[in-house]
Amino acid sequence: MIIGIDEYSDVPIYMQIRNQIVMGISSGELKPGEQLPTVRALALEIGINTMTVSKTYQLLKQEGYIMTDRKNGARVRENITQSGVISEENKLQLRRIVSEARLSGVGKDALKKLIDEFY
Amino acid sequence: MIIGIDEYSDVPIYMQIRNQIVMGISSGELKPGEQLPTVRALALEIGINTMTVSKTYQLLKQEGYIMTDRKNGARVRENITQSGVISEENKLQLRRIVSEARLSGVGKDALKKLIDEFY
Amino acid sequence: MIIGIDEYSDVPIYMQIRNQIVMGISSGELKPGEQLPTVRALALEIGINTMTVSKTYQLLKQEGYIMTDRKNGARVRENITQSGVISEENKLQLRRIVSEARLSGVGKDALKKLIDEFY
């Protein structure tokens, strides 16, 4: 899986990586149990500091998306805990996005189509 | 329209206000041409610095949601420009939200229901 | 409140600070709403790096014990969320401590006395 950083984005680098890995897991590009690159390898590949990647992995681990075993490095978790609900924060952000889309003249159906595309 | 700040949120205050005003315009709670409170009044009401509210209004103006003139203060724009498309940034955020929801075990339909609710 | 670091401990520095602050909040030494020292001040006082203190504050914030407002720095939260239950991890650790105490010839009552003392 290729990870790309937008250096002009307001989103912190460790968060950009985190988001891309989460989307990769959801899309199936990253399979349950699959090895992630080592902290050092990913840092070298992207051209950033190991600490930044380390921060990403710790966040993903704490969120329950990955696990780190000391021998093999980081792996996608086999059984990701499913809360069954959307977080309040994501709900609020979704509401904001829908509002902005509506004011831009984007219809409901276009939004639902994107849901289908991304799901 | 009542504006509330979540002091525990990581979203900057000026952005929280901006988001609530945008959602207010979209929902119709704020009508086209409607007068917004003065910077000073809103700052006093929320209990924050005037500079922060000022930043919000400048952002909203630059985004084309409101217009300001020296005489009448800030007003919701009568004819907000409609690009007809969702911004790339919002698209990416939507994709992230959908991914997280999916991994949480939330179904497509639940997401589409929220679209209906928020639109 | 005075924070002391045991540099020979296996517990990471950021965790030692975190633990002491949590115990300070529980004992009432740190009151709800009370200002914590700034990241820089605490780092200087303890003689460690600001990053390490920053890590502590982020952890405490994520755990819901403190909040950071961008103007005034970090403060003890007024309304700490009460789960009403002991975490599974703490339960397991408690069980280990009780087992070790028992094998050392420490009685039940001595343990309960400590509960009273620390609560």
Place this chain on the structure above:
Amino acid sequence: MIIGIDEYSDVPIYMQIRNQIVMGISSGELKPGEQLPTVRALALEIGINTMTVSKTYQLLKQEGYIMTDRKNGARVRENITQSGVISEENKLQLRRIVSEARLSGVGKDALKKLIDEFY
């Protein structure tokens, strides 16, 4: 006695095994003088490196919980030295657990009940 490893835990594997054996001795599931499995057998059973089990046994021996001889392998000590006091480290950890429980809204009695349960 069955030993289980939590691969998602931050507690090192050798420590998880050590803790379970100590709790097993305290609960009476492992009797004084009882033979422990060989390093190789236990490693095979759990599916980990022999080095890790070896580390556990060395620690338990050094702590005075077990004794090893070349002929019979490892056995639970008949007469574990009883200091009669709780170690300073365990005391500190107990204090931390009590503090966290208190802030979570858990009462003294619930904690004492756990002492009774685990003792």
Place this chain on the structure above:
DNA sequence: GTGGTCTAGACCACG
């Protein structure tokens, strides 16, 4: 002035 992020480099425990 405040916390948040990031770098370059180092050392360590675990396995």
Place this chain on the structure above:
DNA sequence: GTGGTCTAGACCACG
């Protein structure tokens, strides 16, 4: 070899 921790120093957005 792996992630986890820490340092010394820097820049930035927010308010």
